């Protein structure tokens with residue numbers, strides 16, 4: 001096993017939400033850096049495209065079509081990843097998102113629950129399924145993809161913000177629980193990134209300007225830039241880092 005810098009040679013990684021956007025960029029970058037990768041999302045066809053890109057690097061790619069919120073999914077995902085990769089050193093809990101905006105007082109509780117299920121509960125269940133095997137490796141890294149929505153108030157997205165904030169707290173708690181077990185647990189916190197998730201904000205120039213004007217760098221982040229942060233957290237470059245937030249937001253949360 002190569003343990004220098006950001007090399008992932010010999011590492012086995014599971015990336016959820018890898019059919020597009022940030023998860024896809026992470027899966028491909030990890031493979032380029034030497035990892036074998038298991039990829040998860042609902043769209044099997046899109047996953048096959050990503051798998052071709054991963055395999056073109058020479059890496060093994062295990063394709064696992066699944067809805068992470070389905071009752072039987074988390075254990076099956078972890079079992080299939082471990083069977084196909086021969087173990088698990090890196091888990092990237094990236095599948096997530098938000099499909100609606102509403103003030104809390106008119107929000108349907110079913111919408112709240114759906115968002116919590118995807119952005120928090122599915123991750124709890126994936127962690128419970130994966131951590132025993134990761135503890136066995138004594139050299140593992142968990143990356144929970146949260147959001148700046150979880151570090152500040154998120155008006156009209158209180159459901160999403162609350163889930164992402166809880167994920168930051170969960171990251172810290174589990175990191176301390178496992179600090180002497182060889183498992184590091186960190187949160188990756190993107191700001192506004194140009195992916196399908198934020199496409200609706202680019203449909204109207206006024207809305208897009210309002211969003212980007214608040215970003216000190218005055219631009220959208222790219223999925224590749226978030227993948228570089230994930231690589232740092234996955235690799236030995238961050239070997240003394242656990243329970244922390246890595247914020248990649250063009251300066252957004254540095255605003256007064």
Ligand SMILES: NC(=O)c1ccc[n+]([C@@H]2O[C@H](COP(=O)([O-])OP(=O)(O)OC[C@H]3O[C@@H](n4cnc5c(N)ncnc54)[C@H](OP(=O)(O)O)[C@@H]3O)[C@@H](O)[C@H]2O)c1
Nearest residue numbers: 017019020021022041042043067068096097147193195197
């Ligand atoms: N883009 C941003 O500005 C931004 C900012 C902060 C945080 N984030 C976070 O970063 C992560 C990735 O976001 P993104 O921008 O790359 O979003 P995206 O382009 O919408 O991609 C989301 C990925 O998650 C998968 N996914 C969604 N629901 C799923 C489910 N129930 N089961 C399995 N897979 C599921 C999607 O694949 P399928 O549809 O094929 O299932 C897709 O691969 C999310 O956790 C998001 O909250 C994004």
